[in-house]
Amino acid sequence: MIRKRAATIISVQALAAPGHFVLTFDDPETARDARPGHFIAVAATTPANAGSSILRKPFSIFTVDREAGLCTILFSVYGPTTSTMALYKPGDKLDFLGPLGGRVFEADPHSDVHHVMVGGGYGVPPLNFLAKTIKAANPNAKVTLIYGARSANLLVGDDGLREAGVEIISCTDDGSLGVKGRVTDGLSPLLAPPAPDNGGASVHVYTCGPTPMMRAVAELCTAHNKPCQVSMETPMPCGIGICVGCVLKKADGTFSRTCTDGPVYPATEVTWQ
Numbered sequence: 212m213i214r215k216r217a218a219t220i221i222s223v224q225a226l227a228a229p230g231h232f233v234l235t236f237d238d239p240e241t242a243r244d245a246r247p248g249h250f251i252a253v254a255a256t257t258p259a260n261a262g263s264s265i266l267r268k269p270f271s272i273f274t275v276d277r278e279a280g281l282c283t284i285l286f287s288v289y290g291p292t293t294s295t296m297a298l299y300k301p302g303d304k305l306d307f308l309g310p311l312g313g314r315v316f317e318a319d320p321h322s323d324v325h326h327v328m329v330g331g332g333y334g335v336p337p338l339n340f341l342a343k344t345i346k347a348a349n350p351n352a353k354v355t356l357i358y359g360a361r362s363a364n365l366l367v368g369d370d371g372l373r374e375a376g377v378e379i380i381s382c383t384d385d386g387s388l389g390v391k392g393r394v395t396d397g398l399s400p401l402l403a404p405p406a407p408d409n410g411g412a413s414v415h416v417y418t419c420g421p422t423p424m425m426r427a428v429a430e431l432c433t434a435h436n437k438p439c440q441v442s443m444e445t446p447m448p449c450g451i452g453i454c455v456g457c458v459l460k461k462a463d464g465t466f467s468r469t470c471t472d473g474p475v476y477p478a479t480e481v482t483w484q
Contacts, residue, residue, distance in 0.1 A: 216241065216251075217304045221281065223297065228367045230288045232297050233273065236305045239280030245272045247341035248315030248442055248475045251284065251307040252450030255295040266448040268292045269470070271419070272310060273336035273368070274343070285336045285368055311450050313471045316341050316417055316440055320348035325414045327401055329394050329428050330358045334420025335368030337442055341417060346375045355380060357397040359424075363388035394420075395427050402435040419444065422483075429478035439478035445469045 218238035225232055241251070252267035270284040288297050299305070318326055318341065326345055328338040335358050342354050359382035360366045366388065369379055380397040381389030390397045401414055418428045419442035432439035448456040452471035459467045460482045467473065 214240070214308065216307050216309065218282075218307070220299050220301060220303045220305050222301055223299050225297075226285075226367055228287075228365050231285065231367050232288070233283050233285050233370075234296060234299065234305070235281055235283045237281055241272075241310055242275045242277050242280045242282050245275050245282060245310040245340075246315045247272075247318075247344050248337050249310035249312045250337075250447075250450070250474065251309030252311060252447070253284075253292060253296070254306045255292045255299075266454075267308065267450055269311070269447045269450055271333075271337040271442070272340055274340060274371070285333075287333070308450055311470060312474050314473055314475050316442070316475050318345055318415065318417070320345040320352050323413065325353045325355065325401070327398065327414055327416045328354070328356045328358075329398055329416060329418040329420075329424075330356065330368065331394060331420030331424045332360065332365075334418070334424075334442070334444065337419050338417060339368050339370065339372060342372055342377045343375050346377060350376060354378065355401070357382065357394050359383065359394040359397070361385065393427070394424060395431055398428065398431060402431065402437055416440070418442070418478075425478075426483040429481065429483065432478060440475055441478045441481060442475045443469050443473050443481070445474075447474075 218236040221235040223234050250269045250271045252269050254267045273283040273285045275282050286293050330338045345352050355378040357380040361384045382394050382397045414437050416432050416439040418425050425441050429439050445457040447470040448454045450470050452468045457469040459469050461480050462482050
C-alpha cells in the first residue's frame with residue numbers, strides 16, 4: 212500500500228562536499244519496511260517556492276535504524292525542492308510517499324559470493340544501505356564498494372561502511388584519492404580471471420549512478436559473464452506509476468515503469484541505447 216507520510220525531521224546535516232546534505236527523519240513504519248533499493252517521493256514547498264514544482268522528487272533511502280525508527284536520505288541542492296529541504300529544521304515535517312519501488316536489490320548474504328557495489332554521485336546511498344544490510348546479516352560476507360567522483364571532495368555516501376567491515380575502493384578522475392580513473396578501472400581487476408583479489412569467490416555486482424556509468428559497468432560484467440543488478444535513476448515525476456514519466460525500454464522490446472516495476476533490474480534486461 213502506498214502511504215503518504217508526514218514524518219518529523221530530526222536533523223539536516225551539511226556534508227564536506229559542497230551542497231550535499233543528509234536528512235534524518237523519524238518514521239518507524241518506513242524504517243521497518245524499507246529495503247535496499249527502495250526510495251521515497253518528497254514534496255517540499257514553502258511560500259517562497261510554492262507553485263514552482265507540482266511533482267514530487269525521488270530520493271533513495273540511504274540508511275535505516277529499525278530499532279530507533281529513523282531513516283536518512285542523502286541529497287544535493289539543485290532545485291526548489293532540495294533548496295527547501297536544505298533549510299529544514301528539527302521538528303519540521305517531511306511530506307513524502309514511501310517506501311516506493313516494486314523490485315529492489317536481491318542479495319544472499321550467506322552465499323559464497325563477493326558482493327561488489329559500484330556507485331557514482333547520487334547512486335551511492337542505496338548501495339550503502341545494501342552493503343550494511345548484507346554485513347548485518349553475515350559479518351563474514353565479503354563486500355566491496357567501488358565509488359567514484361571527479362575529485363576527492365565530491366566522494367560522499369560511504370559513512371559507516373569501513374566500521375561495518377566493507378572494503379572501499381575510491382576512484383577519482385583527477386587522481387586526488389584512490390584509483391586515478393573511472394569506477395570501471397577499479398572494477399576490472401575483480402572480474403578478470405584469475406581474480407586473485409576476490410579469494411576465488413563468485414562475483415555479483417550491484418550498481419547505481421549516472422546512466423553512462425551503469426552502462427559501462429553492465430557491459431563490463433557481461434563481457435566477464437558476471438551477474439549485475441542496476442538501480443535505474445530515470446526521472447520519476449509521480450513515483451507511483453500513474454504519470455508514465457519513467458518508462459524504460461527493455462531488451463525484449465517491452466516497456467517498464469521504473470518506479471513500480473523497478474527501480475532495480477538485472478542489467479541484461481535493460482536497453483542502454
